Amino acid sequence: MSTNSPMRLDAELTEAARATAGSMSRSLSQQIGHWARIGRELERSPGVTAQAVQAVLEGRGGYDQLNVQEQAIVRANWAEGIEETRKNLRLDRILAAQGREVVELDAQGEVTVRKTRAARLVSPKG
Known part of the structure; x- marks a missing residue:
């Protein structure tokens, strides 16, 4: 079940999410939710290096050099982007x-x- 809960966010985080959301074809709310899901998975997986995952997502790193957990995060990100693009195509x-x-x-x-x-x-x- 999905519910909306109002919350106060740091202005810096909000502006960073707003700046990133447009280039990722997401709304502000979707971008913050996306970052929250990534953060949750990173905290659950102590063997994950956020910098390595981000490098692959930005095209600066190699997918094959990531461990299994990092690859799963990258694939989830790609799947989300593909679905969003497909919906709007x-x-x-x-x-x-x-x-x-x-x-x-x-x-x-x-x-x-x-x-x-x-x-x-x-x-x-x-």
Whole structure:
């Protein structure tokens, strides 16, 4: 069960989360929740090095050099990012904005090709 509980957060933490949230396609609340989950897992796993995990997430480190617990944290982070991107992805709008064809299956399983009209660029979230 998910509940919301109001809480007071340090201004520095809030600003850091706000700055990071946009680049990670998260809301402020989602970013703070994400950091909380990572922190919880780090505290549960004494063999985890936060710096090594962060380096991999930022593309500065090697996944294979992480231990099993660190790899699990990285995979969870990747899965969360993939799911968020997938939820917001609107290829139909992107292709329409580019004036490209859309190929899909109809209700009978037949391939249909739709020519899209060139339109103004629409963000994948829009």
